[in-house]
Amino acid sequence: MSNRNIFRKSLLAALVFGGVSSGAHAAGEQYFPLQSYRIGPYAAGGTGFFGGFIDYLQYVNANGGVNGVKLTWSECETEYVVEKGVECYERLKKGLNGAPAAATNPLSVGIAYATLDRSTADKLPLITINHGRTDSTDGSVFPYAFPLQLNPYSEVSAIVNYIGQQVGGLDKLSGRKIVTLYHGSPYGKETSEVLQKLADKYKFELTLLEVPHPGNEQQSQWLNIRKIKPDYVILRGWGVMNPVALKTAQKVGFPVDRIIGNIWSNSEEDAAPAGAAAKGFVSITTHPSGTAFPVLQGIRKDVVDAGKGNLADPKRFGTVYYNLGVVNGILNVEAVRIAQAKFGNKPLSGEQVRWGFENLRLDDKRLKELGALGLVQPLRLSCADHEGGGAVRFQQWDGQQWKLISEWVQADRGFLRPIIEASAQKYAKEKGISPRDCAKES
Amino acid sequence: MLYTEAGQFSTTYRADRRVFRLRQDRIALGTLLAFAVAVVPLIGNDYWFSAILIPFLVLSLAGLGLNLLTGYAGQLSLGSAAFMAAGAFAAYNFNLRIEGLPLLVSFGLGGLVAALLSIVFGLPSLRIKGFYLIVSTLAAQFLIPWVLVKFGWFSNFNASGVITAPPLEIAGYDLSSPGGRYLLTLAVVIALAWLASNIVRSELGRNWMAVRDMDTAAAVIGISLPKAKLLAFGISGFYLGIAGSLWAFTYLGTVEPHGFDLARSFQVLFIIIIGGMGSILGNFLGAAFIVLFPLLLSNLAALLPVGLIDAGQLENIQKMVFGALIIAFLIREPDGLARLWQQFRARARRWPLRY
Structure with a gap:
């Protein structure tokens, strides 16, 4: 031009x-x-x-x-x-x-x-x-x-691995109950399918509960959670949904240290507005604050x-x-x-x-x-792998700031890779893209 | 003096009935179209195509769709974005699931699906009027995106629930470059605008205006209200559906249902309010105002020395200026920009004499 x-x-x-x-x-x-x-x-x-x-x-x-x-x-x-x-x-x-x-x-x-x-x-x-x-x-x-x-799949896989560690091994997950509370948007839904696959693999009981955007009213979802009595709740929130979830959990009496926030529920802005209700809240992070x-x-x-x-x-x-x-x-x-x-x-x-x-x-x-x-x-990173890491650390809110409570927890990337490749192939077919041959890349 | 009708006589009824009776109008329109079709693709760059012209054209078309319903037939609607979403997702699915379906045919089928949905949500208009009708169309605005998110089939089980443009190819020509996407959008918009300008001058269009001005009177003189209203909803839905397809495929490339939220419906409504109800040209003026002014302000703001005003503050100031401009325009001319243009033309015809 x-x-x-x-x-x-x-x-x-x-x-x-x-x-x-x-x-x-x-x-x-x-x-x-x-x-x-x-x-x-x-x-x-x-x-x-x-x-x-x-x-x-x-x-x-x-x-x-x-x-x-x-x-x-x-x-x-x-x-x-x-x-x-x-x-x-x-x-x-x-x-x-x-x-x-x-x-x-x-x-x-x-x-x-x-x-x-x-x-x-x-x-x-x-x-x-x-x-x-x-x-x-x-x-x-x-x-x-x-x-x-x-990526989002690694994120939930790492969370499941961490829960496995907490209960004494991934084989102990069998029969446990995990609820995922997700934001009602494409972002929130993105991991539903892979969570179900993980649930099938480790035989835990998964319940997916949607919170409509923006998420400032969650009473019914948390009453539901109280009925289910899950071992852990994975909070897949965004913005105002996070502090509201923590406050509502306290109201229905769900222990906050059994709530695990995902990568967009992990900032000071997510925990601090919930005040005392957030104390003990666990979330993942790829990078510590400090x-x-x-x-x-x-x-x-x-x-x-x-x-x-x-x-x-x-x-x-x-x-x-x-x-x-x-x-x-x-x-x-x-x-x-x-x-x-x-x-x-x-x-x-x-x-x-x-x-x-x-x-x-x-x-x-x-x-x-x-x-x-x-x-x-x-x-x-490589031609085939544009993510590169896939590990997270866990942190806990002490009322003032985040404290790291774990070393790096790795996602089960070998399990996720075929799912990712199948999805990428589907996309390539829809769009008429012929994938590169990564073996030939220097 | 340049713009005068002196010496131009209509010698046939046909010539007397044409949309642009003045030779100058016809020349101006022809020049504008020729410029848009032949010159702009040569001189435009990626920024103009992708960030300004394509959204302007698509929003003009969406405004046109709503204007047929609200401006001509007098039925209020807040479901424009939902019908755009329906059109986009339907076109995507037709294209995906029927092998070798031409792109434009998928757009058309997407438009038809949106039209059918629009008729369904327009049914309450047979019983209720005015602001109460908004509630029915508002239901569409919440229901349709919810369905699209809820059922993965609509997005071909994409994990994030988004749809992606198919290869933009028409009769072997690849139109995926910014210039190609502009031409595709422009062609569709010109064709549909031409169609709309004929519809509103047809019997149907006149029936719509009769219904808008007083539906009881219209019914008394023998106009079928259900037919007129539902056709308005259907045709408006068709236009919005096509606009949705263009928005998804020629403008953004990948969209999520959330991209067609209530804010988009309001945006389309503002376009016709600012542009002018019951006017074809008004949609283009309104869309230009809505699309171009914020960009102009933002580009002007970018010229200010960095650090003079805090970046966040600067954005808020732009919003205030834009809001003030809207208010100023609507005070000056409540009937919209199209009316201003009409007055300007009327003055120009008498110039240099006083109006």
């Missing part, structure tokens, strides 16, 4: 003149388009996540960028609304002042769905950390989508104390959403770094960064260098 020509020419001109003048800008910049949401019903999640993400990018810049390539970004407000997210995607995808876009991180299931086809067509990675379409784990069908760390990690100390020193912190409320530094943003920043920047090792230390195209994501390797040694040991789980 003509725009690309202009872009090439200006890049060329920039190279020529940059080389002549000083070279200060010769290294160029790598751009992150941020489809953020700071207003609307989910602003708490958006401000925390994008605050952490931006602060990490600032921290990287304060320490010389990625091999000398500075990071740049701009925001576009989505309000968590799909059309706005699409508009932002189209507005930002071209990059900023010649800096090419690395990847998009909408942190919204709806927006991720709506930009899935576009990302593939535009060759721009779509990162859905801890959420997204489960079958996009299969990178042979979804080359540009990355549900990093934890500020003790060296990388967070670094951000505090170089960014927050320098007065450049992105959070409007500095007290939220180190909370669950903020740290998720930092983790997301680490993963994005590492992908760029790994891609640079192959393509050279310069701003990279989305296609090149995609290679970086697909070859993302984070072991304990590298995590220690990053100051994020214990904050990020070891990850190993």
Whole structure:
């Protein structure tokens, strides 16, 4: 297109003149388009996540960028609304002042769905950390989508494994009762099928109860739970549904430490509003909250104390959403770094960064260098596996903050993989996609 | 002076009855269409196609669908988004389950399913009127998305309950590029807008207007109220169903039932209120206002230096400005933008003389 020509020419001109003048800008910049949401019903999640993400990018810049390539970004407000997210995607995808876009991180299931086809067509990675379409784990069908760390199936599998640990082994699950209370939306329903498969495998009794959106009235569901007398309740909530669930559980006398919150029921904003009713509530997390990690100390020193912190409320530094943003920043920047090792230390195209994501390797040694040991789980992605981790830790709310109560609990990924592949194949058939042969990818 | 009818005489009844009697109007419309069909695909970029023009066209079509029902036949409805959802999911299922069904035929079948549902939910209109009718259509708004979420069959047992666009191919041409999707949308919208402008001038359209203005009087002069009302619901549902298919397949690509919630119905209703009830052009003006103004404000806001105003505050300010604009427009012209345009034309015909 003509725009690309202009872009090439200006890049060329920039190279020529940059080389002549000083070279200060010769290294160029790598751009992150941020489809953020700071207003609307989910602003708490958006401000925390994008605050952490931006602060990490600032921290990287304060320490010389990625091999000398500075990071740049701009925001576009989505309000968590799909059309706005699409508009932002189209507005930002071209990059900023010649800096090419690395990847998009909408942190919204709806927006991720709506930009899935576009990302593939535009060759721009779509990162859905801890959420997204489960079958996009299969990178042979979804080359540009990355549900990093934890997809929804791994999430419930890990929860079931944890419950197994608590009752003294997975074989002891037989005959136990588990209730899943889920948000009445595609997100909430996503795991119903796989939970049923797990129930069949381990022979526990599963009851699925739906809470209509937004979930501020749950009396009948909890009375039902009292009747069933389950051993555990898995809370698959979102937003206001979480504190209401905890309060109602207390009202009907269900022990709160037998409620296990999923990945979107695990923040301070989910537990604190329930007050005393939340004390003892258990939830999963892929990343602990807290500020003790060296990388967070670094951000505090170089960014927050320098007065450049992105959070409007500095007290939220180190909370669950903020740290998720930092983790997301680490993963994005590492992908760029790994891609640079192959393509050279310069701003990279989305296609090149995609290679970086697909070859993302984070072991304990590298995590220690990053100051994020214990904050990020070891990850190993490949063409076939766009998730990489699949482990969670469990945490308990002590009335003030989250306390970790378990080591990493791994999902049964071998059991899930065939289900994921079957779903991805179905999608490929519907869309007329011929999957890549992962054996041939380098 | 440029826009005057001096010297233009109708010599046949046919010429006298045409929609655009003025030569200038015909030239302007022809130029606009030629520009949209031939020039825009060449000069547009991905952003204009995917973020502005396609949603504008689809929402115009949805507005048109509701306008036939509310603006022409006088039946209030808050179920627009539900019928859009029904159309989208039906088109998806027809395309999926009938091998080799052409895309446009699936759109049409999706529209028919939406039309049938719309007639069913329109049945109470035979007994109740006005605001009470809203309740019946509101039921559709809650029932249809609930059914689509509840029964996995509608989304081909997709774990998240979403549907994804089939390959956009018509007669061997691949239309999946942004330009192709724009042309597909544009073609459907032009065809349906042409059809609508003829419907409202037909006997049926005149019956609708009679029912709208006073249904007792209409019944007295021999207009069958059930037929007129149910046809209005059916045809409106058909338009909304097609708009839903386009929204799902040419605009977003993947949608969940939640994407067609009550807020979308209100959006369509606002389009016809701002654009103008009982006007074909009004839908396009209203949709342009609803789609373009927030984008314009947001793009303007992006030009402000970073950090001058807090990002969240800036968004809220845009909302306030947009709200104020709506109020200002409706105070200036309660009958909508179409009426403003009409007045402007009337003045232009007399210019430079005073109106």
